[in-house]
Amino acid sequence: MDKNTLNKFKNTEIDYVHFITEGDENVCDICDKLWENNPYSIDEAQKISKNLHKNCRCKWIACDKDDTLRSSI
Numbered sequence: 001m002d003k004n005t006l007n008k009f010k011n012t013e014i015d016y017v018h019f020i021t022e023g024d025e026n027v028c029d030i031c032d033k034l035w036e037n038n039p040y041s042i043d044e045a046q047k048i049s050k051n052l053h054k055n056c057r058c059k060w061i062a063c064d065k066d067d068t069l070r071s072s073i
């Protein structure tokens, strides 16, 4: 989990982020639940990031309030 990504979003117009897992059978239950509850505000995402397990492969990507992904950023 790259914490710098969230800081970078915070300094732009990005207010919401979408949690992505690798989508394979190794995704843990915690991350799977987080994925189901998309999207998150940046503040929520930063809190969640502090509590994620080590070596988590999941990522945050920019999205809109309605969970539309912003692939260009």
Ligand SMILES: [Zn+2]
Pocket: 028, 031, 055, 056, 057, 058
């Ligand atoms: Zn994970």
